[in-house]
Amino acid sequence: MGEDVGRYGGAFGVSLGLLDEFGPDRVRDTPLSESAFVGAGIGAAIAGMRPIVEIMTVNFSLLALDQILNNAATLLHMSGGQVAVPLVIRMTTGAGRQLAAQHSHSLEGWYAHIPGIRVLAPATVADARHMLAPALADPDPVVIFEHGSLYNASGSPEPDGAPADLDSAAVRRSGTAVSLITYGGSLGKVLEAAERLAADGIDAEVVDLRTLRPLDDDTVIGSVRRTHRAVVADEGWRTGGISAEIAARIAEQAFYDLDAPVERVCAAEVPVPYAHQLEEAALPQVAGILAAVRRAVG
């Protein structure tokens, strides 16, 4: 359920056709009441349903933050293990479409701060397709962040492919010179940077985090131990972001393996501007990633 998921087909067309296939009891258009319909998802989940709630975009999730944080993430613990909330919340995240300051947030790092929920950020068509079933099977709340610029990506995931592993990061490109750590909408830019680096003889490894909470330390730290250098690319703001968390974990767990300081490529610390050139300048780009890698491999 969610705003315009039924007759309209979802603001980004994600649920197009579902109303016809599954009917109005299972595919519900809600009023513009983020708190009420997310909370209703929580209540229905408590009662044993397996609801999927769509929040149109991440900015509007702030109107439901009370329900997500104070209820969904908290009820199991504060009830002494009695109240499980098997709820899936999906929402669009990210910038890059000239939607200006109120529609371009990347708040998945914020959500990853919260114990009691799982935070997913699919970057590939296969993950977008195959993360949903295990998310629904999870006994706890799962929040899925879908980057708006990835909706037009195409691919042919196996229709009955195995459910995705929700606990592990994935090495999308193996390399030996530097670990490029990223997720979601930035993966494409990072892979492009890695190709350019290869042409210059720098063999970069690319780690796609996939799950922002809980973080897969083993894959990240294992990669850094092999390459001795790390660059984190994240469309969220730098201060207090998920990139800061990853850099801290590398410092805690692999400090003596590092040959250079950890580099971060993040969004500029401003509200995301509208004008095309300004927006480009505010977000991580391939050139910035390349520059960071060059500093790291020095």
Added chain:
Amino acid sequence: MTARKRAHARRSADRAGGRAAHRQELLRDMVRIRRFEELCVELYSAGEIRGFVHLCIGEEAVSVGVLRALTQDDAVVTTYREHGHALARGIPAETVLAEMLGRITGCSRGRGGSMHLFDTGRRFYGGHGIVAGGLPVAAGLALADNLRDDGHLACCLFGDGAFAEGEFHETANLAALWELPLLLVCENNLYAMGTPLAREHAQIDLAARAASYGMVAWAVDGMDVLAVERATRRAAEIVREGHGPCFLELRTYRFRAHSMYDPDLYRDKAEVERWRHRDPITTLARRMHARPCARRWPPTTGSSSWARTSDATAAPSG
């Protein structure tokens, strides 16, 4: 006397007997809640109970009248002022007390405390500390009942302060729109912490505002347990007819401060005294032409047979 007349006399005597027994039970339940909370005050003063503790002393008619009118299959969602609701739901006083003492034997295994009492076996889903935060969850429980068509309802209790929150209005609209089996019970004790009703609401007729969402809504004397029980039964019937939610405004008053932290400086002592004359326990007792079971009134903990036999005072284990 003819046989018919004798049978009629016997039936009405039975009815009167049944009614007296029922009222005796209501009285017992209200006294039990009050005794329990008086014990909480003692334990709080002794430093055994910590944190935020909100007492419902004065509001027992709401707890007992509402909870008695629901079935065991109905779901209950409530606020941080929920000791009375929990006890009236049948959660053993030992486990409620153990919870407040932070013990593993508590009804939320010591993770919740006074504000977060849970017992899913009794369909008691908390114990919510965010004003109005439980309302959307209750709508979701009602949605599940609706989809299963199981004839159960979800009952959400909340304060007059919650009525000012967006979450209340979002939920009222959603529940009416989707015709959910949701019973909304507003415990209007005239204050949201230190803010009186009229300084919080432009229109203080809360039932009238609830009715504007297209649901049946009315106000009831919340100091009269019989009226509360009757109204809740009626409201539950309406909800079970399947045309959507129903709203009750129960007009009541808390005799104690908002919480154990509150010095209670914002209201007139005379106002509190006036309301004490409408104490739900003495009101019912007077109506039964009997004195309440304590010898002294107001009763003090530990001095009467009620306190001794009540499981509230049983030593919590664990």
